[in-house]
Amino acid sequence: MDKPTKDNTENKASLNFLEQIIENDLKTDKHQGKVLTRFPPEPNGYLHIGHAKSICLNFGLAQKYNGKTNLRFDDTNPTKESTEYVDAIKEDVKWLGFQWEEPVMYASDYFEKLYEFAVYLIKKGKAFVCEMSAEEMSKGRGTPQTPGVLSPWRDRSVEENLELFEKMRKGEFKEGAKVLRAKIDMTSPNMHMRDPVMYRIMHAHHHRTGDKWCIYPTYDWAHGQSDYIEGITHSICTLEFEVHRPLYEWFLDNLDITEDRPRQYEFARLNLSYTVMSKRKLLQLVEENHVNGWDDPRMPTVSGMRRRGYTPSAIRAFADRVGVAKRNNVIELSLLEYFIREELNKKASRVMTVLNPVKLIIDNYPDNKSEQLPVKVNPEDPESCYKMVAFSKELYIEREDFMEDPPKKYFRLSPGKEVRLKYAYIIRCDSVEKDDQGNITEIHCTYFPETKSGLPSDKKVKGTLHWVSISHAEEVEVRLYDRLFTEPQPENTEKDFKEFLNPDSLKVVTGYTEPVVIGVRPGKSFQFERLGYFVVDPDSTDEKMVFNRTVTLRDSWAKIEKNNQ
RNA sequence: UGACCGAUGGUGUAACGGUAGCACUGCAGAUUUUGGUUCUGCCUGUCCAGGUUCGAAUCCUGGUCGGUCAACCA
Numbered sequence: 097m098d099k100p101t102k103d104n105t106e107n108k109a110s111l112n113f114l115e116q117i118i119e120n121d122l123k124t125d126k127h128q129g130k131v132l133t134r135f136p137p138e139p140n141g142y143l144h145i146g147h148a149k150s151i152c153l154n155f156g157l158a159q160k161y162n163g164k165t166n167l168r169f170d171d172t173n174p175t176k177e178s179t180e181y182v183d184a185i186k187e188d189v190k191w192l193g194f195q196w197e198e199p200v201m202y203a204s205d206y207f208e209k210l211y212e213f214a215v216y217l218i219k220k221g222k223a224f225v226c227e228m229s230a231e232e233m234s235k236g237r238g239t240p241q242t243p244g245v246l247s248p249w250r251d252r253s254v255e256e257n258l259e260l261f262e263k264m265r266k267g268e269f270k271e272g273a274k275v276l277r278a279k280i281d282m283t284s285p286n287m288h289m290r291d292p293v294m295y296r297i298m299h300a301h302h303h304r305t306g307d308k309w310c311i312y313p314t315y316d317w318a319h320g321q322s323d324y325i326e327g328i329t330h331s332i333c334t335l336e337f338e339v340h341r342p343l344y345e346w347f348l349d350n351l352d353i354t355e356d357r358p359r360q361y362e363f364a365r366l367n368l369s370y371t372v373m374s375k376r377k378l379l380q381l382v383e384e385n386h387v388n389g390w391d392d393p394r395m396p397t398v399s400g401m402r403r404r405g406y407t408p409s410a411i412r413a414f415a416d417r418v419g420v421a422k423r424n425n426v427i428e429l430s431l432l433e434y435f436i437r438e439e440l441n442k443k444a445s446r447v448m449t450v451l452n453p454v455k456l457i458i459d460n461y462p463d464n465k466s467e468q469l470p471v472k473v474n475p476e477d478p479e480s481c482y483k484m485v486a487f488s489k490e491l492y493i494e495r496e497d498f499m500e501d502p503p504k505k506y507f508r509l510s511p512g513k514e515v516r517l518k519y520a521y522i523i524r525c526d527s528v529e530k531d532d533q534g535n536i537t538e539i540h541c542t543y544f545p546e547t548k549s550g551l552p553s554d555k556k557v558k559g560t561l562h563w564v565s566i567s568h569a570e571e572v573e574v575r576l577y578d579r580l581f582t583e584p585q586p587e588n589t590e591k592d593f594k595e596f597l598n599p600d601s602l603k604v605v606t607g608y609t610e611p612v613v614i615g616v617r618p619g620k621s622f623q624f625e626r627l628g629y630f631v632v633d634p635d636s637t638d639e640k641m642v643f644n645r646t647v648t649l650r651d652s653w654a655k656i657e658k659n660n661q
Numbered sequence: 662u663g664a665c666c667g668a669u670g671g672u673g674u675a676a677c678g679g680u681a682g683c684a685c686u687g688c689a690g691a692u693u694u695u696g697g698u699u700c701u702g703c704c705u706g707u708c709c710a711g712g713u714u715c716g717a718a719u720c721c722u723g724g725u726c727g728g729u730c731a732a733c734c735a
Contacts, residue, residue: 110674110675110676110682110683111675112674112675116677136735137735138734138735140734140735170735172734172735173734173735175734176734176735229733230732230733233733234731234732234733237731238731239663239731240662240663240664240730240731241662241663241664241731242663242731244731271733272733274733275733277733284664285663285664285665285730286664286665286730287664287730287731288730290731293732293733294733295733296733297733298733312733314732314733314734314735315734315735316735319735335666335667335728335729336728336729336730337729337735338665338666338729338730339664339665339666339729339730340730342665362666364667364728369672375735417673417674417684417685418673418674419673419674419675420674421667421673421674422666422667423666423667423668423673423727423728424667424668424727424728425672425673425674426672426673427672427673427685428671428672428673428685428686430672430685430686431672431673431684431685431686433685434684434685434686435685437697437698441697441698442698446695448695475694475695475698476698476699505696507696508696516694517694518694518695519694520694522694549694557694558696559696560693560694560695560696561695562695623695623697625695625697626695626696626697627695649695649696649697649698650696650697650698651696651697652696652697653696654696655696656696
C-alpha cells in the first residue's frame with residue numbers, strides 16, 4: 097500500500113485530459129483556485145457501473161484538487177422520476193465511499209430561479225412561446241442535412257410572450273398546447289441550436305414540488321443554469337452531450353453571465369463486455385423478469401454488484417485503472433474480476449465447501465473417531481488466527497476431483513493414486529462403488545497417519561483437495577452466478593440483445609460447508625477453497641444460509657481441459 | 662449525404678517534437694498443503710497516403726474507419 101509506485105512518483109507525467117485541464121485552470125487562477133464538480137443523476141433508475149465511473153471521476157477529481165462535489169438530482173421530468181430512485185442513488189453513492197457537499201441538491205430547487213432567467217431571455221427577445229404541436233415542430237426542425245423552418249410564432253412581441261409564458265405557468269393551457277423556445281438559429285448544422293424547447297407544459301405531480309408547477313424545464317435549459325447557480329467549475333458529462341455544449345454556452349452568453357461560468361467537458365462512458373449498460377435495457381431485464389430485480393447479482397447495477405459481493409474499494413480501483421479519455425471503449429470483464437479477486441484474496445477468510453459432493457470413506461480410519469484440525473483462517477494474512485476443522489471417516493469431496501480413468505496431468509484422485517486432503521492427511525484411493533446406472537456412490541480410501549498436516553513426512557503428492565466431514569457439515573444454498581450474456585457485446589449485433597442472455601447465468605445448488613459460516617451477516621465474503629469467492633446473501637435465514645458466488649478463482653486446470661478438447 | 666468528436670498490442674490507457682511505457686488478458690517457467698496467491702520471462706501496437714522537421718504516435722493536408730446529433734427524455 098505504502099510503497100511508492102511509478103504512478104505516484106511520476107504522476108505529473110500521466111494526467112488524464114481532465115486533470116490537465118484542471119491543473120491548467122488552477123495555474124491560471126481561472127476559478128480562484130476552486131474546484132466544484134457535480135454528479136447529476138436523473139432519479140429514474142438505479143445506478144450502474146458506468147455511473148460508478150462517473151462518480152469516481154467527479155468525486156475523485158475534487159478530492160485530488162482540494163475541491164468539493166455536489167450530488168444533484170436532475171429532476172425535471174416528473175413523469176419518470178420518483179423518491180424511490182432518489183433514495184437508492186444516495187445509498188449507492190455513499191456505499192461507494194463518497195461524501196457529497198450537504199445538502200443534496202435538486203434541479204427542482206431552482207425552478208423559480210430558472211423561471212426568472214427565462215423571463216430575462218424573453219425580455220431580451222431571445223425566447224418565445226410557440227404553439228406548434230410536437231409533430232409540427234419535429235418536422236419544422238429539418239434534418240442534420242437540411243435546415244429547419246421558422247416557427248410562425250417566432251416574432252411575437254415581448255409583451256405577448258411574457259403574458260403567454262405567465263399563463264403557461266398558471267396552468268391556463270392544456271398539456272402540449274404551448275412551449276417556450278429559445279430563439280437561436282433554425283439553419284444551424286447543430287440540431288440543438290434550432291430553437292430548442294426550454295419549457296413544456298406537464299400537468300403532472302412532481303415528487304418534490306408536488307403540484308406547484310405545471311411547466312417543467314428541459315434538460316438543456318435546466319442543467320447549465322443549475323451548474324451556474326451552484327458555482328460548478330467543471331461540469332463533466334458523457335460524449336453524447338458534446339453537441340449540446342454550444343447550447344450550454346449560448347444560454348450562459350445570453351443570460352449575460354460573464355463571471356464564474358461553468359464549463360462542460362465530455363468523456364467516454366464506460367462499456368463492459370458481456371453486459372448491457374443502458375438504463376432502458378436494464379429496466380427491460382427487470383420488467384420482463386430476466387433477472388430478479390435491479391439488485392440481482394447478475395446486473396451491472398451498483399446494488400447488484402454489492403449483492404454479488406463486489407466491494408467499494410475494488411470498484412474504485414477498477415474505475416481508476418480504466419482511465420478517462422474521449423474514445424469509445426469496451427472494458428473486458430476480466431479487468432473487473434481481477435480487482436475483486438485481488439482484494440478478496442487478501443481479506444476473505446478461507447472455508448472448505450463442497451458443491452457437488454461424492455462420498456469418500458477412509459476405510460482404515462476408526463468408525464467413531466473425529467479430530468479437530470487447526471487451520472489458518474487466511475494464509476495470506478500474517479495476522480490471521482486459527483480455527484478448527486472437523487475430520488472423520490466419512491467425507492464429501494467434489495465429484496470433479498475424482499476420475500476413474502484420468503487424462504495425463506490430472507493431479508486429483510483416481511484409483512491407486514494419492515492426494516492430500518487439505519489440512520489433514522494424504523490418502524490413497526483403493527476402490528469405488530457404483531449404483532445401477534454406473535454413477536459413483538462411494539470412493540474407498542486408505543489414509544496415512546504419519547502424513548498428518550504439520551508432521552514431517554517425506555510423502556509428496558501432486559494434488560490437494562478440499563473436503564468436508566459429512567457428519568459435521570452444514571447445508572447451505574449456493575447461487576452460482578455467471579455472466580449475464582454469452583456475447584461480448586450484446587448491444588452491438590444485428591440481433592436483439594436478449595437473444596444472447598446466458599441460460600446458465602444462475603445455477604442454484606446445495607453446498608456442504610464448515611459450521612463456522614453459519615449465522616454470519618449478509619455482505620460478508622469468504623473464499624470457498626479452490627472454488628471462488630462467495631458472499632452471504634440477504635436472503636439468508638436462520639434455517640438456511642444463502643451464498644452468492646462473486647467470482648471463481650482463476651482456474652488453469654479448466655484452461656488445460658478446454659485446450660485438450 | 663451535413664456538422665461535431667475520435668483512432669496507439671487482444672482490451673484499456675500513457676508518452677505533449679527526441680528510446681512507444683503501464684495494467685489486464687494470453688503463453689512459458691519457478692515456488693506452492695488452494696491447478697489459488699506470489700515471482701520470472703515472453704508474445705503482440707502508433708488506421709492509410711503525402712507533407713513539415715536532423716528527428717513525427719505527437720504538427721499540417723487528404724483519405725479510411727468508428728461514434729454522436731433530427732424527444733415537449735436526460
